[in-house]
Amino acid sequence: MIRFRHIIIAIIVFLYFAAVVSAAERFPPPEFEVDYERPTIERPSPRQDIYEYIDAVVLLAALILASYLVLKVRSRRAIFVLMVLSLIYFGFWRKGCVCPIGAIQNIVMSIFDRDYAAPITVSVFFLLPLVFTLFFGRTFCAAVCPLGALQDLVCFRPVSVPGWLESALRTFAYLYLGLAVLFAATGSAFLICRYDPFVAFFRISGNLNILIIGVCFLVVGIFVGRPYCRFFCPYGVLLRQLSRLSKWRVTITPDECIGCRLCEDSCPYGAIRKPTAEWPADEYDRAKKRLAFLIILLPVLIFLGGWACAHLKNVTSRMHSTVRLAERIYLEQAGKVKDTTDASLAFRATGEEVEKLYDRASHIRDKFWLGGWLLGGYMGLVIGLKLIAVSLFRQRTDYEPDRADCLACGRCFKFCPKERERLSKAKELVGQS
C-alpha cells in the first residue's frame, strides 16, 4: 500500500535529515504531469504608512484646535465636542493604538536598545503633546486624549478629594512611569500597554481582567473625576511638569479675579486653588526648621529608595522572559521540578548551552540592579519633593487653576461672573453688526 510506504519513507528521511536541517524538504515538491498550477499565497498588506502620517496630522490639528478652543474661544461646549470627536477617532476608529502614553516606552526603548528605532509617527505622537503642553498647558488632556475623554464622559457626580490624599495617590503615577521606563529600557515588557484599562472598550474585545479593571475605573470615575488621569497616567506625570512652565494657560476669569467664590467648587478634578491668608508670622520659625529637616531627609530617601529597589532585582527582573526562562531551566536542571514548559522545551530544541543562557540572564539582572538604584532613587526624590512641596507656603490672592493639576477642561469658565459679562458683551457686539 502506497500510504504505508510513505510513512516508512517519512520516518527514514526524518531520522536522516533531522540532525542536519530541520524541516527541510523531506518530500521533494512534485513535478506534476497533469495540468496543475500551484496556488499563490495570499498575503494581505498591513495598513499603509500614509495612514499613520494622517494620524499624526489629525493629532496636530486636534492639538491646535484644542489649544485655540481652551485659550481663545473659552467654550466648554466646543471643547466637549472636540473631545468626543477625538474619542471616536483615536479611540474607537484607531482602536487606541498608538497613543502618546504608550509611546513613552517606544521612545525609552529607542534610547536604550541599539537595535530598536521608534517609527517616526510614534515619535511624533510622543513629542507633539509635550511641546503643546509646554506652550499652552494640558490641552491634550482636555480634548485630545481618548482615555481622558472616556472618563470625562462618565464624570457625573464628582466628589472632592482632599489635597493630601490626592498628592499621596498621585505617587502611583510616578511609580508607574518609573516601572514602565525600567521595563522598556531593559526590553522586558511594555507595562503601560499591558495594563491599559480602556483599550478593551475601544476594540470591544480583549482580556477579561483588563476589561474588569476598565469597568472599575469608569465606575469610580462617576464619583472621582478622571481617576486614571490623576492617579495613574504616566504621561500625565510628564505633562504636569511641562504644564508648570507653560507660556500660556487656562485662567478661570478672562479679566481680574474679584474673589466672588463662585468658581470654588466648579472643578471636578480639584484643580482650583483658593486665595490664601496672610503669611502666618508665628509659624515662620517652625516652617523653616521643618523645611531644613526635609531637605536633609531628601538624600536619605533617595538612598533608601535606590537601595531597596536594587535589592528587589530578583523580583523585578522576572518581568524579562530570558530571566524567567533561565530560572525555569535552573529548576529543571536541579531536579526541583519534574515537568517541562513550552518555553523550556523550545529552549532545549535550540541546542544553546545552559551556561550561556545563565550568563545572558545574569547580565539582564545586573541591568535591573542599576535600574533598581535609579528607579528607587527617583521614587525617593519624588516622595521627598512632595513632602517639601506640602510644607512650603505659597501666598495666593486670586482663585486660579493649579498649573500642574489643571486638565484645561474649561468647566470653570461659565462660573465666573466676569466671563459672563464678557460673553454678553460679545453677544451684543454680534447683535449690533
Added chain:
Amino acid sequence: MAEDKNENGVTRRHLLKDGCFGACLAGLASLAGFLTGKSNAGDTVWQIEPNICIACGNCATHCVLEVSAVKCMHDFEICGYCEICFGFFEPEPFDITEGAENQACPTGAIKRKYIDEPYYEYTIDESLCIGCGKCVKGCNAFGNGALFLQVRHDRCLNCNECSIAAACPSGAFKRVPADRPYILKGTPWEVGHA
C-alpha cells in the same frame, strides 16, 4: 521670596522659570533630533519567525481579537503534496478519509483535493482557521514544514505590545519592517509579492 525686582522688572522666579522653559524646549528638540536621526525606517509590524515558532497554540488564545490575527499559511512551493499529510490527519487516524474524526484541524479548515497519483493538494479556508497550529506541528514533525503560522495583517491591530508576543514561549514574535510584513519559509521575498 523673590520679589526683589531689578530695573528691568524681572524677578528671580521669572528668570528661573524662563530658564527651565528654555531647557525643556531644548531637551525636547534634542530628543526629536535624536529620534529622527535614529529612525530611518518606516513603521514596523509584528510577525512570527516560522523557523523559531514551536506551534504551542498560544496564538489562538492570547490575541486581543476574538478570533486571533494569526492564521496558518501554506507555502505550496515547498509542499510535498503528501497523500498522508500530518497537517491534515490526526497523528493516528482511524482511516485515511476526509472524515472529521480523522482531521487534525479542530475547525475543519483544511480542504484536501486529489491532484495526481499519489499527490493531494491541501488548501486552508482562512475564514475557519483559528491559528491553533495543530497542523503546523504535524507538518513540521513529519512533513516539509510547508504549513506555518503568520500574523495576517488585514486582521492584526498592530498593538504596541503584542499580547501573543508577550506569551510566546520560544520568542518567535518580532517586529519586522512594514514593507516586508511576512516571513515565508520556502519562497524568497520577491516571488509572488505584489
